[in-house]
Amino acid sequence: xxxxxxxxxxxxxxxxxxxxxxxxxxxxxxxxxxxxxxxxxxxxxxxxxxxxxxxxxxxxxxxxxxxxxxxxxxxxxxxxxxxxxxxxxxxxxxxxxxxxxxxxxxxxxxxxxxxxxxxxxxxxxxxxxxxxxxxxxxxxxxxxxxxxxxxxxxxxxxxxxxxxxxxxxxxxxxxxxxxxxxxxxxxxxxxxxxxxxxxxxxxxxxxxxxxxxxxxxxxxxxxxxxxxxxxxxxxxxxxxxxxxxxxxxxxxxxxxxxxxxxxxxxxxxxxxxxxxxxxxxxxxxxxxxxxxxxxxxxxxxxxxxxxxxxxxxxxxxxxxxxxxxxxxxxxxxxxxxxxxxxxxxxxxxxxxxxxxxxxxxxxxxxxxxxxxxxxxxx
Amino acid sequence: xxxxxxxxxxxxxxxxxxxxxxxxxxxxxxxxxxxxxxxxxxxxxxxxxxxxxxxxxxxxxxxxxxxxxxxxxxxxxxxxxxxxxxxxxxxxxxxxxxxxxxxxxxxxxxxxxxxxxxxxxxxxxxxxxxxxxxxxxxxxxxxxxxxxxxxxxxxxxxxxxxxxxxxxxxxxxxxxxxxxxxxxxxxxxxxxxxxxxxxxxxxxxxxxxxxxxxxxxxxxxxxxxxxxxxxxxxxxxxxxxxxxxxxxxxxxxxxxxxxxxxxxxxxxxxxxxxxxxxxxxxxxxxxxxxxxxxxxxxxxxxxxxxxxxxxxxxxxxxxxxxxxxxxxxxxxxxxxxxxxxxxxxxxxxxxxxxxxxxxxxxxxxxxxxxxxxxxxxxxxxxxxxxxxxxxxxxxxxxxxxxxxxxxxxxxxxxxxxxxxx
Numbered sequence: 001x002x003x004x005x006x007x008x009x010x011x012x013x014x015x016x017x018x019x020x021x022x023x024x025x026x027x028x029x030x031x032x033x034x035x036x037x038x039x040x041x042x043x044x045x046x047x048x049x050x051x052x053x054x055x056x057x058x059x060x061x062x063x064x065x066x067x068x069x070x071x072x073x074x075x076x077x078x079x080x081x082x083x084x085x086x087x088x089x090x091x092x093x094x095x096x097x098x099x100x101x102x103x104x105x106x107x108x109x110x111x112x113x114x115x116x117x118x119x120x121x122x123x124x125x126x127x128x129x130x131x132x133x134x135x136x137x138x139x140x141x142x143x144x145x146x147x148x149x150x151x152x153x154x155x156x157x158x159x160x161x162x163x164x165x166x167x168x169x170x171x172x173x174x175x176x177x178x179x180x181x182x183x184x185x186x187x188x189x190x191x192x193x194x195x196x197x198x199x200x201x202x203x204x205x206x207x208x209x210x211x212x213x214x215x216x217x218x219x220x221x222x223x224x225x226x227x228x229x230x231x232x233x234x235x236x237x238x239x240x241x242x243x244x245x246x247x248x249x250x251x252x253x254x255x256x257x258x259x260x261x262x263x264x265x266x267x268x269x270x271x272x273x274x275x276x277x278x279x280x281x282x283x284x285x286x287x288x289x290x291x292x293x294x295x296x297x298x299x300x301x302x303x304x305x306x307x308x309x310x311x312x313x314x315x316x317x318x319x320x321x322x323x324x325x326x327x328x329x330x331x332x333x334x335x336x337x338x339x340x341x342x343x344x345x346x347x348x349x350x351x352x353x354x355x356x357x358x359x360x361x362x363x364x365x366x367x368x369x370x371x372x373x374x375x376x377x378x
Numbered sequence: 379x380x381x382x383x384x385x386x387x388x389x390x391x392x393x394x395x396x397x398x399x400x401x402x403x404x405x406x407x408x409x410x411x412x413x414x415x416x417x418x419x420x421x422x423x424x425x426x427x428x429x430x431x432x433x434x435x436x437x438x439x440x441x442x443x444x445x446x447x448x449x450x451x452x453x454x455x456x457x458x459x460x461x462x463x464x465x466x467x468x469x470x471x472x473x474x475x476x477x478x479x480x481x482x483x484x485x486x487x488x489x490x491x492x493x494x495x496x497x498x499x500x501x502x503x504x505x506x507x508x509x510x511x512x513x514x515x516x517x518x519x520x521x522x523x524x525x526x527x528x529x530x531x532x533x534x535x536x537x538x539x540x541x542x543x544x545x546x547x548x549x550x551x552x553x554x555x556x557x558x559x560x561x562x563x564x565x566x567x568x569x570x571x572x573x574x575x576x577x578x579x580x581x582x583x584x585x586x587x588x589x590x591x592x593x594x595x596x597x598x599x600x601x602x603x604x605x606x607x608x609x610x611x612x613x614x615x616x617x618x619x620x621x622x623x624x625x626x627x628x629x630x631x632x633x634x635x636x637x638x639x640x641x642x643x644x645x646x647x648x649x650x651x652x653x654x655x656x657x658x659x660x661x662x663x664x665x666x667x668x669x670x671x672x673x674x675x676x677x678x679x680x681x682x683x684x685x686x687x688x689x690x691x692x693x694x695x696x697x698x699x700x701x702x703x704x705x706x707x708x709x710x711x712x713x714x715x716x717x718x719x720x721x722x723x724x725x726x727x728x729x730x731x732x733x734x735x736x737x738x739x740x741x742x743x744x745x746x747x748x749x750x751x752x753x754x755x756x757x758x759x760x761x762x763x764x765x766x767x768x769x770x771x772x773x774x775x776x777x778x779x780x781x782x783x784x785x786x787x788x789x790x791x792x793x794x795x796x797x798x799x
Contacts, residue, residue, distance in 0.1 A: 074752045076767075078470070078741040106537050109514045113748035116716035120752055131537040134510060134517060139554040140535070146547035300517045300533055326468075331744065334468035335518035339525060341466055 014200035017207070018250065021061045022093075024207060028054070029097040032209045034160040037095055039086070039111065040246070041272045042104040042132045042296065044148055046286070049170040049210055051152065051161030056098065057206035057268070060085035060248035060358040063092045068359075074117045080110035081328040081357030082246050087114065090122065100126035100159045102151070107132070107298040108332050128154050134300045136291040145287045167286060171279045173210045180217050181205060181273035187221050188262055189317045195242075195261035196253040202268055203250060238377035239318055241265060243310060243340065244325035245297040245333050249358045257370035263317040265310050266325075267296055274309070297332035306336070307343045314349060321350040321377045323370070328357040350377055387648045387674045388667075389639075391604075393632040394611055400628055401614050402492035408438050408501040419567065422503040422523065425617055426512040428534060428559065428707050430583050433621035434576040435563045439507075440500045441618050442523075445481065446474035446773055447610075449489040450663025455773035458484060473742040473773035475519040482526060505529055505566050507559075511536040511713040513745035532562045536708045540715060544705060552704035577699060579621040584692055586620040589629035591690040594682070596636045598730050601645025602654065602681035603636045607670045608646060609686040610661050616689045645679065652677030653791055656727045656765075658684045658753075659738035659746050660772040665780070672784070676791065682730040684711065684723060716749045723753065724760045733794045735765030736787065742771050764797070766790040 017024055029035060033054040038045075045055040060082045071079070071087040095101065103115035119127050130151055133140035155161030184201060187193040205213050237260035245267050253261065264270050277289040294309045295301040314322065322344055326333040337353065344351045352373040354366055407413075408420060418436045423429055425443045432439045449455040455473065458480030463469055465483050467476055481488035481499045488499030506529060508520035517533065524531040534555055537548060560571045593612070596603050604612075612632055615625040638644075645651055657680045662669055670680070693706035711722070727735055735757060737750045754765045766786050771777035 072751065075748050076739055076741070076751065079744065079748050106510075107514065109744040110748060112514065112538060113716065113744065117749050117752055120716065120756070129538070129540055133537070133551070134533055134535040137558075139551055139558070142554075143537075143547055143551035146545070150545070298514065300521055329470055331471055331515055332518060334471045335515075335522065337468070338466045338522060 011194075011197040011200060014197070014204050015250075018061065018200055018203055021059060021207070022063055022089075025056065025095075025097045028056070028207075028209075032212075034099040035097060036155070036159055037098040037101040038104070040104040040107055040296070040298070041267050042107060042298075043102060043130070044151065044286075044290065045210075046167060046170040046174050046277065047148060047152060048102075048155065048161075049173065050165050050167045051155050051159075052164070053099070053155060053159060053161050054209050057203075058086060058095065058101070059203065060089070062359065063089040065092045067091070074121055075114065078329050079114065080108070080330045081359075082248060082330070083110050083114045085248075085358050087118070087121075090118070094122045094125060098125075100128065100155075102128045102130055105129040105131045106134070107296070108330070110329070110331070111298075126158050132299075133291075136302060141284070141287050141291060144291065145283050148283060148287060166281075167283075168279050168281050170210075171277050171286070173214060175276050175279065176214045176218070177205060177210050178273040178276065180214065180220065183221060184217075185263065185270070185273070191262065193221075194253075195258060195264070196250055199250040199253050199269075202272075203248075206268065236378075238320035238374050240321055240323055240374070241310075241313060241317060241319040242269075242323045242325050244327070245330060245336075246327065247325060247358075249360055252356070252360050252363070252366070255363070255367055255370075257367050257374065260320075260374060261323075263313055263319065265313055270313065271296065271309075297330075297336040307339065310340065310343070311347065314347075319349070321352065321373060323373070324351055324353045326353060326355045328355055384668075384671075385675070386671060388605055388607070388646055388671055389644070389648060391608060391612075391632070391635055393628075393635045394608070396628055396631055397612055397615060398492070400619070400624060404619055405491035408440055409497060413438070413501075417567075419504040420501050421505045421507050422500065422520075423507040424509050424512060424516045424520070426707065426710050426712070427507045427509040428556070428703060429618075430576065430579045430621045430703070431556075431559055431563055431571070432507065434579045435567050435569075435571060437505075437563065437567065438501075439618060440503065442478040442500065442519075443474045444614065444618055445489075445491070445500050446477040447663050448491055449477050449481065450773040451666055452489045453664050453775075454489040455480075455664055456775045458488065459774050461485075469774075469776075471742065472513075472515045472519065473771055475515065476742075477773050478519070479522070503527060503529060506531040507534070508532070509534040509536060509707060511707055511710045513712060513743070515745070530562070530566065532559055534559060534707065536710075536713055538713050538715075539708060544708065548708070549701060549705060552708050553698075553701045556700040556704050573699075580693075580699060580703065582623055582626055583620045586616055586622075586625045586629055587690065587692045589626065589633055590616045591692070593629065593633050593636055594687060594690055596633075596640050597681040599640040599643075599681075600654075600731065601643065601647070601651040602679045602730075603639035603644070603646055604681070605646040605670055605674065606657050606661060606680040606683055607666050609683065610666065613686045613689060620689075647674040647677075647679050649674065649677055651679050653679070653734060653794060654730065654732045655680050655790075656682050656684075656723065656730065656732045656735045656763075657738065658723060658735060658750070659740055660685055660743060662738070662770050662778060663772050664775050665778070673787065678787075678791070680736075682726050682732065684719075684726070687722075687726065688712070712745055716753065719749075720753050720756045720760070723757050727757065727761055727763050732763060734790050735763060736790070737765055737767045739767045739769050740771050741769070741777055742774060764790060764793050 035054045037058045048055040066088045070091045241263045243265035295305040455477045459476035461480035461484045462476040490498040619625045688711040693702045768783045
């Protein structure tokens with residue numbers, strides 16, 4: 001049971017840091033390299049790290065002083081609920097601890113427009129718009145290589161980015177981080193760690209400098225772990241997989257109805273650690289590896305990667321049912337829902353669609369629906 | 379409403395009928411059962427897609443967005459949206475997309491495209507062309523269409539423009555895609571692109587756009603010769619048939635008639651013009667004439683709007699056709715920043731001597747709408763012209779409350795009056 005106890009301690013520690021996310025940013029600002037904020041997983045974190053910058057994900061975790069609805073002075077209520085939360089938080093202090101912010105534009109309409117609004121509201125803050133191509137062919141590669149070169153030039157000029165550039169080393173560090181997360185994901189799949197703790201770890205991994213994260217968690221999980229240990233009775237609950245796009249609130253998973261959650265298909269979950277990049281100093285090779293990553297809901301899925309990856313996950317984790325988590329007013333999520341449903345139906349896999357927003361104001365309803373879904377699967 | 383309140387107070391343009399006839403023929407041709415035997419094919423294309431290439435290759439372009447507008451005007455779009463919703467599409471996504479999916483999935487006849495269209499709905503496509511220069515939504519919409527029809531899809535990817543200085547590697551990416559587009563079409567049609575024909579088609583497009591821009595420019599006159607509803611109807615050919623000589627002839631006819639109105643000081647509305655407003659965004663198709671007519675009764679006219687103005691962007695000739703086309707198709711209103719919108723709205727409002735601005739905040743078009751609250755504030759700061767947001771939708775009547783909308787507009791008109799006194 002020692003591993004279980006450690007898991008609980010881990011969960012408490014992670015929760016502490018995440019609930020004090022904004023204070024943690026202030027602390028990190030003094031301790032780490034200059035921080036650069038980002039929103040989506042379409043971001044070359046390795047490049048930023050190579051310039052001795054610390055890429056930090058901007059979460060929708062509610063700032064204690066945030067005034068809900070403050071965003072309405074700038075954007076409408078039908079903007080994606082995740083971005084509305086982020087704008088509300090930003091209006092408290094404008095993420096002053098960050099050296100600058102990189103927007104992944106060309107992803108979805110809400111983010112595209114919010115990036116415009118952001119640059120007006122926080123005019124003093126340094127921002128950069130990075131646009132990944134929709135395609136993944138040679139022309140797209142050449143374009144992206146130039147985008148990356150531009151961002152390097154911008155970061156070195158304006159964001160205190162170092163010109164002592166060691167890309168291979170940074171890719172190696174991030175590959176290690178992803179490997180660690182893959183190992184922890186296996187624990188979740190085996191029922192040895194609750195998904196909520198894993199979700200906390202995922203968020204934490206996007207907050208901490210990569211060196212620190214890999215240093216702390218390099219031996220995690222312990223190799224002598226007893227496979228028979230389980231945090232839940234796996235025979236009595238169905239095995240669930242949660243699929244969706246962006247999701248920024250671990251509290252959603254902190255309810256017993258999710259105890260059977262063994263895997264995810266989320267932007268900052270599986271799709272953010274399910275790949276290994278070629279360890280190279282060549283920008284061209286780096287770009288090629290980036291373009292091979294699993295498609296996001298926001299993108300045009302040229303090769304049906306998303307559905308294929310979902311299918312593989314379902315098989316690998318022996319999943320009984322899929323929960324489709326969609327965020328209110330997220331167009332990409334809403335569009336993806338239809339082909340995913342068709343796919344699941346054609347493969348005779350049960351699913352449940354839960355629509356909510358990062359403030360999970362409808363948590364009671366979600367619990368009831370989840371419980372009913374799990375009962376049906378048994 | 380009483381019959382007096384419903385009285386029509388706008389003047390019809392004779393050339394509107396020519397536009398309607400031309401559109402009817404265009405859609406009639408698309409239903410030609412021998413179309414494929416004649417070596418032609420059908421492509422569905424987004425409104426910002428590079429259409430000239432299709433025309434040059436004997437491919438008939440059809441626009442699901444235009445179909446959405448037709449279904450909306452026929453007050454059938456909400457029904458079609460509900461059909462789409464019953465198949466799992468969220469009520470929060472683009473109402474044009476829902477109308478399109480609804481028309482494909484509807485067990486009943488989709489909306490007819492004209493009075494001579496018996497079957498209704500767009501003719502089934504052989505291929506799909508999607509340009510993301512108007513929004514990101516079209517990518518997901520067309521991806522789904524490709525899955526439904528199991529047909530090839532070409533995407534023209536246009537990264538958003540940050541400012542007027544387009545980096546050379548952007549242009550290179552866009553131009554390379556123009557070459558890929560040609561290869562794609564050659565493969566679909568099993569024939570080579572005739573670059574001479576393509577050049578001619580582009581010339582027709584250029585002429586159409588120039589004429590369209592001249593027609594819009596006439597709106598500066600007082601009284602305004604065209605109201606919003608006129609322009610929204612007249613714009614159909616510049617969207618869907620701009621590479622043809624017929625459109626050039628058509629717009630010459632329209633231009634002459636509108637110029638005559640200006641010369642005769644004849645306004646688009648039959649009552650004295652009291653308020654000149656700028657319209658921002660797509661219209662409320664399902665309430666098009668009633669909406670503008672109701673306001674016209676109060677002396678409100680809309681001499682300019684951002685929507686029809688978006689098709690006045692012409693291309694600069696550098697001698698490299700593909701590069702020019704690539705730059706033009708990237709340099710689109712919705713592919714630019716909010717600051718660009720603010721600047722353009724400010725310029726148009728001044729140029730067309732507007733007293734106020736009406737921002738149509740449409741929940742189902744995020745790309746066009748999000749950011750209008752800050753736009754309103756900044757435009758007013760720049761121009762001293764007040765504006766207000768009204769909530770609605772282009773195609774979903776469930777998202778529109780006439781009472782609330784008219785109350786907001788009345789408040790704007792009162793403010794304008796107060797400022798005058």
